[in-house]
Amino acid sequence: MINICNKINCCGCNACVQICPQKCIIMEEDYEGFLYPKIELQKCINCRLCEKVCPVLNRFSSSTVLDSYACYTYNEYIQEKSSSGGIIYEISKYVLEKKGIVCGACFDENWEVFHSCVDNVEDSVKFRGSKYVQSKIGDVYSHVKDYLKEGKYVLFIGTPCQVSGLNHFLLQKYENLITIDIICHSVPSPKVWRYYLAEISRYNSVTNVQFRDKTNGWKNYSIKVNSDSKVLLHEGKNKNLYMRGFLEDLYTRPSCSDCPARNYTSGSDFTIGDFWGCEKYYSIAQFKKGCSIVLINTVNGKNLFINMKEKFYSVQIPYEQVEPYGLHKPLTSSSKPHYNREFFYKNIEVAKSIRFLIFRCIIVLELKRKMKTVMDKCYKYFNNGE
Ligand SMILES: Cc1cc2nc3c(=O)[nH]c(=O)nc-3n(C[C@H](O)[C@H](O)[C@H](O)COP(=O)(O)OP(=O)(O)OC[C@H]3O[C@@H](n4cnc5c(N)ncnc54)[C@H](O)[C@@H]3O)c2cc1C
Incomplete structure (x- = not known):
């Protein structure tokens, strides 16, 4: 039975679903909108083919550009x-x-x-x-x-x-x-x-x-x-x-x-x-x-x-x-998730406009963060003379 220790590592390639001889793995969309495998345990015969074909659990070594x-x-x-x-x-x-x-x-x-x-x-x-x-x-x-x-x-x-x-x-x-x-x-x-x-x-x-x-x-x-x-x-x-x-x-x-x-x-x-x-x-x-x-x-x-x-x-x-x-x-190198990613997904279902939510996360909150850094520096300067 496929055992990707952490859901965050699954890349959603579907190899496990397609190899399963019992057809007991399906893909389901999570609240973030990505597909993840879900196993019907009672049908699984533990052949472990799903683990064998998983590109996250098994990685090829690096090739050299010819x-x-x-x-x-x-x-x-x-x-x-x-x-x-x-x-x-x-x-x-x-x-x-x-x-x-x-x-x-x-x-x-x-x-x-x-x-x-x-x-x-x-x-x-x-x-x-x-x-x-x-x-x-x-x-x-x-x-x-x-x-x-x-x-x-x-x-x-x-x-x-x-x-x-x-x-x-x-x-x-x-x-x-x-x-x-x-x-x-x-x-x-x-x-x-x-x-x-x-x-x-x-x-x-x-x-x-x-x-x-x-x-x-x-x-x-x-x-x-x-x-x-x-x-x-x-x-x-x-x-x-x-x-x-x-x-x-x-x-x-x-x-x-x-x-x-x-x-x-x-x-x-x-x-x-x-x-x-x-x-x-x-x-x-x-x-x-x-x-x-x-x-x-x-x-x-x-x-x-x-x-x-x-x-x-x-x-x-x-x-x-x-x-x-x-x-x-x-x-x-891998990408680095935006620091407001969690805020974004917490609000995705309640936001009246997805565009405004994106705007808020990457522009408004970023401005606030920058303002706070400036204010903190000013506060320090005026209080400690730094
Ligand atoms: C999500 C994503 C991120 C990318 N990031 C970069 C990057 O950071 N730097 C960079 O140099 N290039 C990136 N690219 C690749 C780049 O945009 C071009 O696809 C690539 O240069 C090929 O261009 P082309 O004119 O030869 O082919 P195109 O005619 O543009 O063909 C694109 C090919 O990509 C495939 N494709 C399109 N969308 C997807 C998708 N969502 N998932 C899987 N396959 C897809 C299609 O099957 C098609 O055959 C990215 C592409 C995608 C889809």
Whole structure:
């Protein structure tokens, strides 16, 4: 029976649920909005497979980056619609053209995020773009396993903990599997996203969501929500409260503060993220719509990259040059929960507005804290002459 000593360590990858031969584990959403396994004890036969596949209880050792590249697709439209350089789309297309399968994160009809598999390029478009919400894995690992056994070429894209979960779940290596983990700051709560979207979309049915709209450029990206041609929201990442709460870890999954797959321990073939800072080396004109950093971690990954290299622009760069540019903190260290996280969740059900609650936690309370520090210093100065 799965025994993750502390709930805060569970990353919600669903490997335990999918491996259970008795189907006695289900995922349940807690009050923070994250999924956790719940076991029906009377059905459990104590086979311990759930423990064996858990990426938190079992961790891979760190891999060494074999090569690093700055890359972007030549297709400007794809570049515009992707989060960074559109490289994941190009790799997906390559795999699909070889009659393979691609699994990634997409929205459902309620704009919740979940993982699914596709077998053609048209359908893979729904994976494009980062969704800043934890995605639900469902039974995708089992599907991946079935495809691999059929001998199909499979590409799986996810957060490092999801890739680690898949690699543990499979219990063996498959030459026909390619995995990409995205560089991951942390994953925000699906419940907070649900509340936020309901508040901003009031009475309008949402028809499109983009977390990385590039109208104002790749670096000044915005979150954009549409109801048909009506724009319900279009706000820069530094102004938008949902993005600020996410980037400041106000409603991040607890396990992200001790990420079980950081430091290249997911077992992925590629690690891909935004190459912030690339203009230090290359002309910004080239990268204005986005540039990805592609880290190759395995020989399998290296072979695939060599085979498809001419499909996009790439320039090899020494890893030491990449490292200092914010690349990057999330690769090697975990996120730190915001100090008002507890206050936020205590008030989430009573708050009249989720936006105001976020504003209160990251702006009002922060100002109060700063004011208090200044007042304390003044008090000390006037009383002790310090
Ligand atoms: C929650 C989150 C946090 C991130 N934090 C960072 C960071 O701190 N630093 C950094 O450099 N990059 C980060 N990224 C990655 C970055 O935003 C881009 O996804 C990456 O650069 C790939 O860009 P692309 O243009 O090649 O692909 P895109 O076309 O943008 O494709 C993105 C791929 O990511 C997958 N994906 C999207 N949303 C999710 C999700 N919620 N869960 C799992 N998989 C998802 C999709 O399946 C898709 O295949 C983060 C992404 C997410 C989802």
